[in-house]
Amino acid sequence: MYKNIIPDGTRDLTNEECMRKSKVINSINKVFDLWGYKEVMTPSIEFYESFRYEHSGIKEENVYKFFDSKGRILALRPDMTIPIVRLVSTRFKNMSSAIKLRYCANIYKVFEEFSGKRNEYTDCGIEFISKEKEFSDLEALIIAIDSLKSIGISNFKIEIGEINFLKSAIEDLCISEEEKTTLARLIEKKEIESLNKFLNTINIDESIKKFFLNLPLTFGSGLGVLSKYKAMSFNCKMLNSVRYLQKLAEDLRVIGYDKYLSFDLGLTPRLSFYTGIIFRGFIEGSGNIVLSGGRYDNLIGNVKKDFGAIGFSINVDELESILDNNLEKKLKYNIIFNKSNKIEAIKKGFELREKGFVVELIPSKDEENINIIEEEYYGY
Template sequence: MNAFVEGVRDILPAELRKRRAIYQTIREVFEANAYREVITPTLESLELYAGVEGLVDKSEMFKVVDDKGQILVLRPDLTMPIARLAASRFQDSPRPLKFSYLSSAFQSKNSQSLSLKEKTQAGVELIGSASLESDLEMILLLLKTMKKVGVAEPLIDVGHADLINEIFADLKIAEDEKNELRRLLAAKNKIGIKNYIQDIELTGDAEKVLLRLPSLFGDPKKVIKELENMPLSAETKKALKNLEELFNKLEVFESLKHITFDPMLISRHGYYTGVIFKGYAKGYSNLLASGGRYDNLTEKFGIEEAAVGFALEIENLLDYLNRTENFSDNLKKRFLIAYKDQNDLKFAYELAEDLRNAGFVTEVYNNADQEYLDFQQVDFEIYLKNDGLELKQYGGETTEIERNQKEALEYLILNKIEEWE
């Protein structure tokens, strides 16, 4: 029998220890910035996700039928349930609402988190504010979180969900030509664009703009300046002005060095309405985070209000940290205590409890071989003998400590460890 399911995986003790340390760091950052954690149901109604353009195709959702015949899905996205929560349970609460989450989402096809069907996301949602300062807060918070978990050189690629549509309107691009052009522009396929526009009717200005757009990427101020010199409408230039103001504020916070501007940035989520952004690490190609403004999403629940948020892709983040070893997880040191004489069993347990109370992971086990020590990731061994104890650093030094005063033992052990380190 094949008991394995493709696209899902077990999380083993060593990885789980690291995950928990990362989770704690992320939660501390979110909580310190006044984002309160919520947990939404793993099972949601299929109707919650119906009719939301560009969210997740129904064929990619995991569906079950309950005892009443209602079609339920394992949540494929974490923004929609929080939008529902805000519009229902917090309908009359003062705005803005600030929520955070750290949960799993499920998709049968997932290109963002190492092709896993179950992915873990940690994120925040700010609901009820349309201000530019809210967009700024999201990007600064994402940068701060990425740095805290060990992303040495975070990069945030910023775009605007409506910018390409505005430009298409300015250039009078036909409706049936937009999808293919959007795909080619997002891929920065200059040859493909050149070949495609030979077969469609365009003005000379439109041709020049479309051929130039794939090369516009990078320094926000330079890209904005070049776009402003193009034959674009006042409405498009107003959107550019708002982006320019955002970049100016990021510069005030000395964060513009982490920002690139891509006018052709496109999100797979169709519900975004304004600024959108994606988070990366220098030298690592997989997506670490994504987010943006989604001012129309809550309208589905009868309350239309502005909102902005982001989500970290935890599996990709772990993959990056495993490659770079940038994250200092400050895991508790682990002791193993063994004893020679059966009369020392109680003493071994008492010493173990003292070490636990001092903040260490400690087990009492008499038959540990090297394989067991490796598997349990033991840092220090203590072997109780008649007249004292032997303290051994894993792969390092060994020392003898007298045990004539039990009360002093913990102090002597910790002093010796501090000396070694």
């Protein structure tokens, strides 16, 4: 019954699709290499327990689970950050200097049928583990921008948030944890009408209520939006978050990267282990997130004391599907031959391949001599 179909959220790739995807991966990896990031690989299969970290935010129903021969629960990795942290805790546990790692790996998540999201996709990303915070944040943002530029696009934005801004605005409210979660969700989703109704059901000061109503409407490009956040802040933690972003933004402005930035301090992270800045990338004309990342000091601090970490991943399949990655036309040779002159055909093929040409050998009963035909093809 299932012989000729594949599971929901997966797909087969044919030659040109494979080449476009490889082109994206190679461009991104070149940027990572130039910044000194070393490649690592982790198993596709991990113990499910690894992803049950209390602050991971990974929902159980989104994880592919199965059992090994000993009855232990295994999982196809739904994220790369936690496997990288596990790797650092073992192979890099005695390293005292900064650790710069890169990866390109398939990720597996269970999404609802007809959601339009892929259950298997490829992420390319970096993780920067160090004792220093400010410069590593700056480096990660620069590399994120350079990675998207490397595949030939300029019409993109890196949207930056800082989770402590909203967290510190909410944490002192005399409301339940469930109500705090609802408030953060409505702000991020910018559901203004529902947010207004919800705020009318909880007992908070009118000025604070006005702040929460204005927050989803305050976002956008330009450093001026950070001044608005500064004016809106009503405690020291919020001010510190804004000032930190202003320093980062000014550094990016000086090197000419401010045109790629936008800010939204109403963001809440997809994964709840983030502790500082969070960011995501969008390409103009598409509402899909192609890049996401952030700082996760507590998670790495559990396995490497006094160290913090920041990282991001790029959804290669999302990029490949929305970019017009024109492949280069190249010249190839088809050598058509019969059984009696196959050795001569093979030798001729060697000669042409040594010159860098693609050569395809095609046996034919109808061909008396060796016939060499030039042909254009799409290649790397």
